[in-house]
Amino acid sequence: MLFQLTDRPIEPLISSLHPHTGAIVTFEGRVRAVNDDREVSSLEYVAYPELALHEGHAIVSEALERFDIIGACAIHRTGHLVINDIAVWIMSAAVHRKEAFEATEYIINTIKARVPIWKKEHYSDGETTWVRCDHCANPHDHSKQSKASLKRKRYATR
Amino acid sequence: MTILHITYFAALRDATGYSEETLTTEAVTAKTLFYELTEKYHWRFTETDIRIAINDRYRPPDTPLKEGDRVVFIPPVAGG
Numbered sequence: 001m002l003f004q005l006t007d008r009p010i011e012p013l014i015s016s017l018h019p020h021t022g023a024i025v026t027f028e029g030r031v032r033a034v035n036d037d038r039e040v041s042s043l044e045y046v047a048y049p050e051l052a053l054h055e056g057h058a059i060v061s062e063a064l065e066r067f068d069i070i071g072a073c074a075i076h077r078t079g080h081l082v083i084n085d086i087a088v089w090i091m092s093a094a095v096h097r098k099e100a101f102e103a104t105e106y107i108i109n110t111i112k113a114r115v116p117i118w119k120k121e122h123y124s125d126g127e128t129t130w131v132r133c134d135h136c137a138n139p140h141d142h143s144k145q146s147k148a149s150l151k152r153k154r155y156a157t158r
Numbered sequence: 159m160t161i162l163h164i165t166y167f168a169a170l171r172d173a174t175g176y177s178e179e180t181l182t183t184e185a186v187t188a189k190t191l192f193y194e195l196t197e198k199y200h201w202r203f204t205e206t207d208i209r210i211a212i213n214d215r216y217r218p219p220d221t222p223l224k225e226g227d228r229v230v231f232i233p234p235v236a237g238g
Contacts, residue, residue, distance in 0.1 A: 051216070054215065112235070116167070
């Protein structure tokens with residue numbers, strides 16, 4: 001399966017994946033305890049599953065076409081996650097490491113830009129907010145932005 | 159008049175108070191429907207913030223709406 005959504009822990013799914021050959025690059029996106037100087041206690045991921053699965057599958061398929069890799073897959077969590085949980089897990093396998101690194105970066109950047117998944121941060125003071133990352137709309141911008149300008153914006157809904 | 163099924167996620171679900179609704183509209187395109195619903199719910203999103211899905215696929219804002227379409231306005235995504 002090229003792309004999966006799951007409301008269960010990702011760790012057991014990883015161990016069941018068969019590594020193809022050669023260089024394997026994996027990326028784990030984990031829940032961190034601080035974002036924009038605020039103490040995060042947990043995260044809630046919500047997906048639009050029909051479109052998320054379609055786009056996720058398309059993104060991994062694109063990576064298989066664009067890069068000289070043997071295999072790739074990605075898994076994204078939904079539901080309530082606590083600090084250090086794996087939110088997203090990506091693997092690219094290739095003969096040489098360069099292609100595997102490039103494909104993995106392409107997949108995570110494009111997932112962040114295109115897949116309809118939203119993240120609500122829960123803070124230790126009890127507040128919550130939906131996170132938006134404007135630069136994620138164009139993943140290439142990430143490499144051009146200063147660290148300070150990559151700060152995520154929060155937005156109220158009313 | 160067209161009958162449509164609208165599904166809301168994340169910040170738009172909070173703004174509307176609904177996960178989904180069925181409505182009758184004179185809006186011809188997804189873009190005009192977005193403006194109509196902005197008037198109704200006063201959400202703080204503009205056309206440039208939002209992407210549009212019709213029947214579970216991304217579509218351009220000027221896509222004509224058909225009877226029974228499922229429409230989802232996609233606020234800025236934050237996966238990963």
